[in-house]
């Protein structure tokens with residue numbers, strides 16, 4: 606294998622990919638929650654009890670008794686991305702001399718719509734053209750990046766641009782392509798009720814944005830035969 610040129614935390618000890626509190630490394634926080642600390646469970650549980658009260662449900666009902674604390678514990682996992690700066694997962698770079706497209710397709714993710722607090726789920730296709738030094742990151746890091754960025758209350762467009770901008774900033778590649786496809790439960794189970802409707806968003810940077818031929822090639826690889834929604 607090639608040289609590891611930038612260190613950072615080794616695999617499995619990195620910030621946040623396994624959830625807040627799992628790392629001994631200090632993490633930067635985006636929300637004012639102290640580094641590495643889980644969320645305020647008591648407050649979240651109180652909020653869930655308030656929702657039950659608003660719905661006229663009896664939280665003394667033994668079937669619901671554990672739910673507020675259970676929801677609070679679940680938020681540690683599904684909102685873990687609030688506690689970690691996404692750039693921290695791109696902590697390994699190899700000097701590989703590779704100067705053409707690296708693309709991972711069909712990275713599954715689940716996120717939470719910040720408007721309705723219900724899930725949206727889908728797949729991301731993430732690619733980049735390495736910088737002049739041919740530096741590449743570990744393949745798993747692209748999956749971790751998508752995962753982490755999705756684990757916040759968010760919008761699909763923000764996930765797409767955050768993944769693209771983080772790759773752009775940390776790897777300084779010549780180009781970046783991110784395509785996200787997702788089904789939003791707020792559009793399936795309620796409201797407009799269009800189950801199966803897929804939202805597709807993209808973000809391109811560098812030569813993939815500027816050069817039409819490079820963009821066309823990257824797009825066609827990303828949206829190749831596996832892709833369901835663009836045909």
Ligand SMILES: Nc1nc2c(ncn2[C@@H]2O[C@H](COP(=O)(O)OP(=O)(O)OP(=O)(O)O)[C@@H](O)[C@H]2O)c(=O)[nH]1
Nearest residue numbers: 718719720721759760761762789791792795796797
């Ligand atoms: N751009 C964008 N919009 C989203 C996303 N997730 C949900 N939305 C939309 O956010 C909008 C919120 O609209 P509002 O009119 O404030 O809320 P609402 O009355 O519940 O809207 P309806 O969903 O149309 O019933 C809706 O149009 C949702 O479809 C997302 O990831 N990106």
Ligand SMILES: [Zn+2]
Nearest residue numbers: 718720721791
């Ligand atoms: Zn929504």
